[in-house]
Amino acid sequence: MKEVIIIGAGFSGIAAAKKLYEAKIPFIVLEARERLGGRVFTTQIKENLYLDFGGQWIGPSQDRMYALCEEFGIGYYETYNQGFNLLDLNQKVKKFKGLIPKMDIVSLINLDYVLKKLEKLAKSISLNNPWSHPKAMEFDSISLGAFVATNCKTSTCKKVVDLALETVFAAELNEVSLLHALFYIKSGRDLNTLINIKNGAQLHRIVGGMQTIIEKMAAPFKERIYFNHAVEKITQENETYQVSGKDFSYATRRIIMAIPPPLAAKIEFQPMLSSEKRQVMDRIAMGQVGKCFMVYDKPFWRDSGFSGQAFADQHSPFQSMFDTSPRNSDYGIILGFTIGQRARNYFTKTKEDRKAIMLEKLVEYFGTAAQNPLLYEDFTMTDEAWSRGCYAGIYPTGTWTGFQDSYAQTEGQIYWAGTEASKVWFGYIEGAVRSGEKAAQEIIDGIKN
Structure with a gap:
């Protein structure tokens, strides 16, 4: 019998696990993937060259994220934000400084x-x-x-x-x-x-990538995290829950759900969850975004007075672009965001075609110096089975007034975490950490009382 089972080893689940570990409460974490991080996913290409395929920024008032950086001695640095930005509007490219572009x-x-x-x-x-x-x-x-x-x-x-x-x-x-x-x-x-970047949610990036933080968080209890354990069914009998999937079944007194709403909705619950909980999960859809990276041997655009930021209307596949080079500028990296319908269209193309499309845009923006990248990589959480999208669950019309906060409500001894269960920084890693810690604290308080 496990005291607590946490479902999901993203930031929310690991934040909950960390708090339970420090309180000496037995637990295990069941993770469907073979990795930590959930909607955070850092890929290490080589030394000093890493790409954050998932969440990557922290900013002012995200106090828990900064506290974790301090606790583990993890460095962070400001997103490059100097020089001219570009606005690609009506098939004309204009440069501007500051937040507001030039227009009539x-x-x-x-x-x-x-x-x-x-x-x-x-x-x-x-x-x-x-x-x-x-x-x-x-x-x-x-x-x-x-x-x-x-x-x-x-x-x-x-x-x-x-x-x-x-x-x-x-x-x-x-x-x-x-x-x-x-x-x-x-x-x-x-x-x-x-x-904004300046004093905004995109202010700081993590040295070594965002996954560095969660790896440090999980290190003391790594053996309690069971990978490739996709939960399919949760059955309650009296005060015991049986959590099962392919080739495993564990009994527990308490559960923390720390996975995206569409994935939680796929789990079979016996007895069923409340109708409010079921219906709100059926309505919440994940955002759709692709992250596209063009890597160069240096951030050459800075020498020409450009920030690397570009914003475009529907004539481009990319709503926005940012300079996401590492702190020491060993490499130059432009990140392009393709979102919603633009992303759906973009990812119907081959990777080679996607690279060519982005390269054409970068040459248009930054000149012939952009013609010789070291590599191109892209990723969309929409195509990852255990995320289904990013950044977060989206509430369509009628959901808040129809179901209020039923998604975040505890049912029996099942506690709901994940960034979608947070009232502060909903949709961000900060919100994920806060909701995980909150769920764990409620369990700790319940056990002590």
């Missing part, structure tokens, strides 16, 4: 209005119960896309807002409830934080 005055005023309206509405949302807002039903009945279409009066404004918000949510805007968007913005402090 009407579109600029409109852009300011739309972003400030989103900020103002988000501030009025309660993180504890977003469905209690006086206009919750109204906000939850329309998509973020509908809000943008109504409030953007020029096509230029709409294109810029679309690419910015698609990058934030990793989804088509018509897939996201406006109420969920407002909650998400408030959960991550504000829209400016979510969009």
